[in-house]
Amino acid sequence: MSADHLPEHPEFLWRNPDPKKSYDAVIVGGGGHGLATAYFLAKNHGMRNIAILEKGWLAGGNMARNTTIIRSNYLWDESAAIYEHSLKLWEILPEELDYDFLFSQRGVMNLAHTLGDVRESMRRVGANQLNGVDAEWLDPKQVKELCPILNINDNIRYPVMGATYQPRAGIAKHDHVAWAFARKCDEMGVDIIQNCEVTGFIKDGNKVTGVKTTRGNINTEKVGLCAAGHTSVLAEMAGFRIPIQSHPLQALVSELHEPVHPTVVMSNHVHVYVSQAHKGELVMGAGVDSYNGYGQRGSFHVIEEQMAAAVELFPIFARAHVLRTWGGIVDTTMDASPIVGTTPVENMFVNCGWGTGGFKGTPAAGLTFAHTIATGSPHTLNKPFGMDRFETGHLIDEHGAAAVAH
Amino acid sequence: MWLLEKQYFLMQKGRAEMGNTAQNTEVLALRRSPAHHLWTDFTVGSVAGERGVTLREVPFQRMVGIRVDPTSEVGTRIGELTGGLPLNSGDVTTGESGAAVLWLAPDEFLVVAPDDGEPGPSALVTSLLEALGDGAGQVIDLSSNRTTFELSGPSARAVLEKSCAADLHPRTIAAGTAITTEINKIPTVLFKSADETFQLFPRSSFADYLGRWLLDGMVEFAAEGTSWP
Amino acid sequence: MLLFTCPNCGPRNETEFHYGGQAHVAYPESPGELSDREWAEYLFYRENTKGLFAERWVHSAGCRKWFNMVRDTVSYEVKAVYRIGELQPETLERIASATEPEQAQPLAPAQANPTTASEGV
Ligand SMILES: Cc1cc2nc3c(=O)[nH]c(=O)nc-3n(C[C@H](O)[C@H](O)[C@H](O)COP(=O)(O)OP(=O)(O)OC[C@H]3O[C@@H](n4cnc5c(N)ncnc54)[C@H](O)[C@@H]3O)c2cc1C
Numbered sequence: 001m002s003a004d005h006l007p008e009h010p011e012f013l014w015r016n017p018d019p020k021k022s023y024d025a026v027i028v029g030g031g032g033h034g035l036a037t038a039y040f041l042a043k044n045h046g047m048r049n050i051a052i053l054e055k056g057w058l059a060g061g062n063m064a065r066n067t068t069i070i071r072s073n074y075l076w077d078e079s080a081a082i083y084e085h086s087l088k089l090w091e092i093l094p095e096e097l098d099y100d101f102l103f104s105q106r107g108v109m110n111l112a113h114t115l116g117d118v119r120e121s122m123r124r125v126g127a128n129q130l131n132g133v134d135a136e137w138l139d140p141k142q143v144k145e146l147c148p149i150l151n152i153n154d155n156i157r158y159p160v161m162g163a164t165y166q167p168r169a170g171i172a173k174h175d176h177v178a179w180a181f182a183r184k185c186d187e188m189g190v191d192i193i194q195n196c197e198v199t200g201f202i203k204d205g206n207k208v209t210g211v212k213t214t215r216g217n218i219n220t221e222k223v224g225l226c227a228a229g230h231t232s233v234l235a236e237m238a239g240f241r242i243p244i245q246s247h248p249l250q251a252l253v254s255e256l257h258e259p260v261h262p263t264v265v266m267s268n269h270v271h272v273y274v275s276q277a278h279k280g281e282l283v284m285g286a287g288v289d290s291y292n293g294y295g296q297r298g299s300f301h302v303i304e305e306q307m308a309a310a311v312e313l314f315p316i317f318a319r320a321h322v323l324r325t326w327g328g329i330v331d332t333t334m335d336a337s338p339i340v341g342t343t344p345v346e347n348m349f350v351n352c353g354w355g356t357g358g359f360k361g362t363p364a365a366g367l368t369f370a371h372t373i374a375t376g377s378p379h380t381l382n383k384p385f386g387m388d389r390f391e392t393g394h395l396i397d398e399h400g401a402a403a404v405a406h
Numbered sequence: 407m408w409l410l411e412k413q414y415f416l417m418q419k420g421r422a423e424m425g426n427t428a429q430n431t432e433v434l435a436l437r438r439s440p441a442h443h444l445w446t447d448f449t450v451g452s453v454a455g456e457r458g459v460t461l462r463e464v465p466f467q468r469m470v471g472i473r474v475d476p477t478s479e480v481g482t483r484i485g486e487l488t489g490g491l492p493l494n495s496g497d498v499t500t501g502e503s504g505a506a507v508l509w510l511a512p513d514e515f516l517v518v519a520p521d522d523g524e525p526g527p528s529a530l531v532t533s534l535l536e537a538l539g540d541g542a543g544q545v546i547d548l549s550s551n552r553t554t555f556e557l558s559g560p561s562a563r564a565v566l567e568k569s570c571a572a573d574l575h576p577r578t579i580a581a582g583t584a585i586t587t588e589i590n591k592i593p594t595v596l597f598k599s600a601d602e603t604f605q606l607f608p609r610s611s612f613a614d615y616l617g618r619w620l621l622d623g624m625v626e627f628a629a630e631g632t633s634w635p
Numbered sequence: 636m637l638l639f640t641c642p643n644c645g646p647r648n649e650t651e652f653h654y655g656g657q658a659h660v661a662y663p664e665s666p667g668e669l670s671d672r673e674w675a676e677y678l679f680y681r682e683n684t685k686g687l688f689a690e691r692w693v694h695s696a697g698c699r700k701w702f703n704m705v706r707d708t709v710s711y712e713v714k715a716v717y718r719i720g721e722l723q724p725e726t727l728e729r730i731a732s733a734t735e736p737e738q739a740q741p742l743a744p745a746q747a748n749p750t751t752a753s754e755g756v
């Protein structure tokens with residue numbers, strides 16, 4: 001096939017500038033969180049002389065590897081507040097960014113398979129409702145009405161005993177979200193610099209004054225780390241420790257199918273979550289691989305187990321094929337909640353620890369982290385998520401709501 | 407308090423009854439092994455011939471768990487009864503009693519002997535307990551903890567290899583070797599007792615599942631000249 | 636699927652093992668004297684090395700014993716396997732190249748943890 005027959009290359013949505021000598025702020029990491037942070041720095045805080053430095057290509061990390069589930073039905077007040085704010089931002093962002101990134105509020109179900117699950121789920125529904133998060137408890141019949149292909153019979157190892165349901169939750173197209181933010185950032189003057197790896201920091205005493213990169217040194221007033229799985233590596237360069245562990249997290253897609261799966265179904269107990277993307281592929285994920293890993297790949301038995309769980313819940317999937325599997329590097333914390341705040345280094349800020357579930361948090365992470373960088377102190381929403389909580393003991397344990405990822 | 411006393415009373419009563427041979431014989435007759443209900447399926451599912459593979463349950467084997475440092479004095483004492491204690495993974499020793507002693511870990515061993523029809527502690531357990539004395543370690547009758555499946559025949563290894571990731575090639579696992587591993591995620595002790603015979607010791611609660619799983623793996627060998635039934 | 640070599644049982648599938656995180660983290664010598672910061676470090680802070688990482692594994696479906704392993708967290712290649720209580724090969728090398736070569740022996744389990752309470756957390 002000659003080049004004449006190829007579709008026309010789409011227009012570039014952002015420039016590819018060379019790095020300037022200095023910026024007012026530098027964001028390390030061109031994933032969703034880095035892009036959203038730069039967007040809100042420019043939009044809410046009028047900071048336009050800023051750059052996003054990305055060692056690979058835009059959204060080449062977890063941003064375009066995730067399974068795109070967006071929801072806010074977390075247990076604790078602090079989490080409900082930040083994730084619900086995020087969901088409200090998702091609801092207005094397509095218009096604000098002037099980009100239809102296929103945000104689809106098709107609802108998310110979290111299945112319960114044991115009496116323990118049922119009790120925990122009902123407790124979470126209660127907590128959600130008190131926090132103004134739309135949440136309902138569904139019995140198996142209602143589950144079946146919303147998702148007819150689900151097997152609610154008693155003849156499986158872990159029968160469906162009900163589900164929590166958040167109607168406003170859903171999915172979006174992750175790469176388009178990145179492009180939407182990137183285009184707006186670029187329009188507001190933000191330099192998005194790809195193939196630019198940060199290799200060290202320039203400090204004056206305990207104050208950061210610049211970054212060393214594979215494209216030269218860059219002076220900056222402030223640095224915001226948005227490097228997800230690589231945050232520990234950067235923190236070490238900067239001279240502080242951060243309580244996260246990086247793990248491989250895998251996902252897979254099937255070939256394209258007619259629409260069969262109208263909502264999003266997650267099961268912490270049998271370890272799988274599934275939705276059907278707009279094009280028609282079944283998108284599936286599960287828990288992390290147990291070991292620490294920076295390899296962007298995991299072991300096949302993890303994939304095998306999640307498919308076994310999926311086929312038991314959705315017998316119709318037995319006829320589908322795996323098209324592709326892949327992995328990202330997720331930054332997990334001991335309480336399954338993110339870290340967004342200041343660091344021991346002056347003028348350096350960190351946003352990480354979103355682990356297996358930070359896609360949904362992209363807008364709120366951007367909003368609150370931008371506030372933290374611009375003003376030097378946290379927004380009310382991210383105040384509880386500082387690193388100091390590991391010393392004060394004010395952990396925000398979301399293992400129940402976040403344990404199987406997503 | 408009342409409950410405790412009552413339990414104690416029942417225990418004593420039970421002990422007294424254990425001594426009653428007539429009743430013990432009755433109890434023996436009432437025993438059901440964990441894969442008892444699969445007996446017919448095993449018989450029907452077994453395959454004769456060149457690609458044959460046979461599955462059967464060997465019920466009620468006597469099993470004793472030993473935990474002891476094999477190089478200690480008490481380890482030596484116990485070893486005198488068991489033909490020594492195995493020192494490495496895979497090793498199996500056999501004492502005069504004919505019981506096989508399998509290596510489970512550097513300080514953990516499993517004694518396996520055929521059903522002796524004894525209702526109470528067998529002579530084997532008693533003698534091992536005596537050898538242990540008050541030395542550091544443990545001797546416990548674990549007879550009903552696991553059951554035994556015997557998978558034998560020219561295709562026995564092929565059936566296992568479908569779902570056991572450990573290397574079962576004879577260069578690694580010769581006859582007389584035992585390892586602890588997983589068969590389709592089921593924790594199982596695997597003892598290759600002869601060239602084409604594997605004894606599998608799953609915990610009793612897994613017997614039904616493992617039994618059916620192995621049967622499923624045997625189906626293809628029943629069909630002549632094809633790998634699908 | 637990774638293949639690990641248990642020091643007791645030899646090579647087995649990854650599924651027979653469970654992960655135990657960073658190795659050589661010593662329990663604090665005087666827990667009562669730790670500051671909140673030190674407690675936080677002991678409880679919640681672990682190395683998250685990109686590259687060679689000393690970590691613990693247990694052969695849960697085999698001999699059920701814990702052991703240590705040095706693994707590359709990028710390539711996942713296993714570089715060394717050694718028993719609980721033994722020094723990390725890298726530490727051994729460092730000691731070996733230092734002035735007192737007679738120390739380059741694995742220590743008895745009770746003394747073997749190479750990290751002190753304050754550096755090992
Ligand atoms: C398989 C999978 C499924 C997931 N499913 C969901 C889901 O359904 N819902 C949900 O909410 N979340 C999900 N997540 C989590 C979510 O993807 C992440 O929490 C989120 O993407 C992290 O933020 P980010 O987009 O900024 O990260 P990333 O896209 O990883 O961005 C970090 C960037 O930093 C760059 N970087 C690193 N080091 C340097 C350096 N030294 N110099 C310059 N740049 C550097 C990296 O190249 C990378 O592009 C999933 C993750 C994975 C892997």
Ligand SMILES: [Zn+2]
Nearest residue numbers: 641644694698
């Ligand atoms: Zn082992």
